[in-house]
Amino acid sequence: MPALLLIDDDKGLTQLLSEYLIGQGFTVRIAENGRLGLRAMFERHPDLILLDVTMPEKDGWETLQRIREVSDQPVIMLTARGDESDILKGFSQGADDYVTKPFSFAQLTARIRAVLARSAQGGAPGEGTLSAGGLKVDLSLKRVWRDGEILSLTPTEFKLLVALMRREKEVVSPEDLVREVWGAQYANETGHVRRYIWHLRQKVELDPENPRYIHNERGYGYRFETSDSSSAR
């Protein structure tokens, strides 16, 4: 039974959320501020920490910083702030995921399970991750990092990259890419795939004119391959 530590000063929310999570098969310990949360973390060693950002006595950021000094236990940040800059700050400080209020309990539960599954794989690339040549894709977070730096891809660009990485070293035809990214009903509309690839390269490649990841196979399609990588998994 996975043990969760919920650090949040909102008593109404913590009471309801803990009841819901217990019903989903977790054990839940509640701490109402960062200081008590850190103490509970040392005492209980939870499998995952749910951490509110806005709290008295050590806010979520400061608490996260202290957690990361001593532990790599997975942390999901809960916050009322949904700006992209806040989300990026969370990831750069070592948060494993970020959920914006108001969230549904079912949605949060799904994210907890995804982060726990990743954590069980020791953070190594597994089913939820693709990795090759400094490029890392988290399939559940829908995030991409290149050499540790987060990249800002649109949902379509993300799907394109994943479609190519899943078939590393294979030539993927424009028809197959369209079928995978947009759906089979659009399989004949391949005329603009090269434009999507051009824009994807601008974001993913350090030098788009000399691509390291996405290569043209003129007349056939595109191939994802890095000269210095192990297989994408």
Next chain:
Amino acid sequence: MKSDFISLVSHELRAPLTALNGGLELAMQSAETLPPKARDILEIMTAESRRLTDFVQSILDVSRLEAGKMDVAPGPVAVRPLVEQAATVVLASNQRDVDWHIAKNLPPIWADETYLEQVIRNLIRNADKYSTEEYPIHICASQQGEQVRISIKDHGPGIAPEDQSHIFDRFTRLQNDERAPSGWGLGLYLGQKLVAAQQGSLNVDSPLWDDPRDPGSEFYILMPIVQTPEDEL
């Protein structure tokens, strides 16, 4: 000042809304065991809570946009899949006919696909709300020079010329009687701002049809097509 106040209040509502929605989610898990009357009340509360959550989210989106804090992430977007997806989501639960006129081989547009789909969904939802089911909604897309024009036409009551100039203002609702469909008067305001943030425009044309019994409105979006250097493709 007023806008800051609304934004602050909305922000503060996010945490209690999480608890409220979560509590209802928890209660709905055992709804089968409740008497029919109590179950009905719970379902109404859930629907109203969701409506309030959407409203708060809209206010926050508006305040983020007005403060220049809305992170628009543009990229190439295929028009047909985006528009068809939006229509599927909005019209999934009813029998409304759609008259499709999407030109073949439309070039991708330069847009934030998440926000653009949000705007198009809202326009389709409005067309559905403001016209009777016996008529179809007309969804069209075509290239006009360096832009793509996406339009949603209905057979509703239309919008008088004197009202068209402020239909995109905040909290504007032209129909305020008891028969008026529910809404907050924020959708078009937010839509126009969101489209403008993506270098596009959202406009209205009304009446549309010769028959005075179904004067109708057409909301149309103009978005720039993707600029890609041809020699680098």
